[in-house]
Amino acid sequence: MLRVKICGIKNEDELKLALTAGADAVGFITEVPLETPRRITLERARRLVRKVPIFVESVLVIMPTSPEEVYQMAERARPGAIQIHTPPDFELLEKIQDLRRENGIKIVQTIGIGKKTLLEIHGEIERISRYIDAVLLDTERLGGGGGTGRTHDWSMSREIVEETRLPVILAGGLNHENVRDAVRTVRPYGVDTASGVEVNGVKEKYRLRAFIINAKECG
Template sequence: MTVLKLCGTTSARDARLAHAADFCGILVGVEWSERSLSLREAAEVAGASGVKNVILLCNPSAAFAEEVSRTLRPHALQLHCHETPALVSELKNSLPCEIWKTVHLPSLDGQATPEEYAAAGADALLVDSVDLSEGFERLGGTGHVGDWTAVTALKEKIDIPIFLAGGINPDNVADAVRLVQPHGIDLCSGVEARRGERDQQKVESLIRRFRRAAAKITHMPTP
């Protein structure tokens, strides 16, 4: 069954809007993002979500990742930036939560391959887009639609769950589910009224269309 993650959650109010999703994504210590929270703020948001929480980190040290895991007890840590397969392996072997890794298209300089992250023990991969228009790498929350064809091809190579991210919104979520058939859909800006604040009507519309499309995939006959 296709699952849904709403990321970039910044408040208890927005966390409650994610109650019909499967995962609530929360950024911690991501200096370049307006959606990033402190550990104390993240604890309040995580407590309000009512679903599995995924904490997104950007280039954390192993010590900070361990502190976040110990403090927030998430379902997963999502390593979102230039983290190495070695760090994925280290955290996978030392922490009780799942370790997810974002891979970006187009690929970042020096980014390891999806196969290398999978071999290192990543529990899931999230394929997201990159925005360079502001003079730096804005990784995620860009509103830019990702390369769905590349994600479809990646599914054939990698035997771990793959989430599709990048520019997904109420208008295209059904097509994303139907055409790519990923393990999960991950989005942020597509249901916001403004950066860091969710729009209730957009959330409700997206979840309704997502569930309808996912149900059709679930009930498709096996070839």
């Protein structure tokens, strides 16, 4: 069954909307060095994580500069998973393995789809595969990560799904109107959206429900 993550949750109202709509996972964009209306403080993320039900995954989306920063944020917020939203850093991933071994926190690595060739992307994933639990494919942005609100070449994402043993989550410009085509084309483990279910920067009930229903109909 396809999994759906609603990212960029900012407050309890949006969290409730996502949970009521049937989200399998919710993401909290925490203290990232980017100008985004979805950025929240670590303290707010901690409070929201505590309100996520046991069978829904809480995901802390971060852009760390050191392993120590990852440990500090994980210890404070205690999420079920951490999404590293910076380019793959082999040394950083290697040094945060205690989070997986001792705390059971899953590690998701964002991979930007854009200028890199398939061969380069496969090489990145292969090098870090033993240190992560899933890959999230997002449209590449300057400075790393994703969050552009734009789609990318889904045929490339499909090839990555077919070639990697890891669960692959598709992101990048997904909304209730295009998610069916995205799922049929890519066949990912899960899909992820933030701005695609918003109106004027706020999560909206109809778009949330439509996105999740349309995604799961095809997955």
